[in-house]
Amino acid sequence: MGEILVFVDADMIFDGNFIKNLIAPIVDGRAIGTFSKDEYLANSDNIWARLWNINRGLPAEKMISENYPDNQKVFRAILKRKFDEVGGFDEKAGYTDDWSLSEKLGVEAIMAKGAKFYHKNPDNLKEVFVQSKWMAKRKYKLGVVGNGIALLRVSLPVSIFIAIFKFFRRRRISFHFIIFKIISDMGQFVGILEFWFLGRTSK
Numbered sequence: 755m756g757e758i759l760v761f762v763d764a765d766m767i768f769d770g771n772f773i774k775n776l777i778a779p780i781v782d783g784r785a786i787g788t789f790s791k792d793e794y795l796a797n798s799d800n801i802w803a804r805l806w807n808i809n810r811g812l813p814a815e816k817m818i819s820e821n822y823p824d825n826q827k828v829f830r831a832i833l834k835r836k837f838d839e840v841g842g843f844d845e846k847a848g849y850t851d852d853w854s855l856s857e858k859l860g861v862e863a864i865m866a867k868g869a870k871f872y873h874k875n876p877d878n879l880k881e882v883f884v885q886s887k888w889m890a891k892r893k894y895k896l897g898v899v900g901n902g903i904a905l906l907r908v909s910l911p912v913s914i915f916i917a918i919f920k921f922f923r924r925r926r927i928s929f930h931f932i933i934f935k936i937i938s939d940m941g942q943f944v945g946i947l948e949f950w951f952l953g954r955t956s957k
Contacts (some may be wrong), residue, residue, distance in 0.1 A: 769870035776830060779864055788831050788859060789866065792869055800927050809934065825864055826856070840858035849889050849892045879937050883941040
């Protein structure tokens with residue numbers, strides 16, 4: 755049985771030295787867990803994948819902003835004994851289940867240099883809706899008030915207004931962005947309702 759766990763998504767592609775560089779700070783005893791800021795968009799040739807990044811305020815071909823901190827709550831690798839100590843992830847946390855390790859342990863993952871990998875964004879409107887719905891299934895600050903604010907921000911009138919405003923403000927954004935924004939916000943709206951009223955945490 756291995757001593758280090760590495761969390762992998764089905765849509766990830768690794769650089770040749772990804773695992774070696776990702777676990778280096780753990781092997782050296784400098785951290786109990788790590789993550790990588792060298793995360794790039796695997797399907798940058800797809801318009802919906804690029805718009806996903808634009809909508810989140812990310813660079814066109816990278817999945818993490820340049821000013822992202824060197825510590826974060828989401829672990830990409832962790833010592834197995836530390837994972838076992840706290841009983842793993844909180845499966846009831848919805849989309850933020852991968853934050854639960856940091857909250858249980860009271861520590862954050864540190865950045866591993868040179869751990870380069872690629873991640874796919876949703877590449878069609880159906881996937882945009884499904885992924886947006888999934889990402890919205892989490893606890894919001896301020897409880898019921900926070901849920902209400904989140905719903906308002908992705909409601910159809912607000913969504914249309916913001917989509918059109920951003921389209922005219924940023925000349926390089928394709929007209930497709932308006933469609934993308936509405937579909938993405940619809941997914942979030944449904945996701946918030948499903949998590950809030952039905953307790954659904956799955957996609």
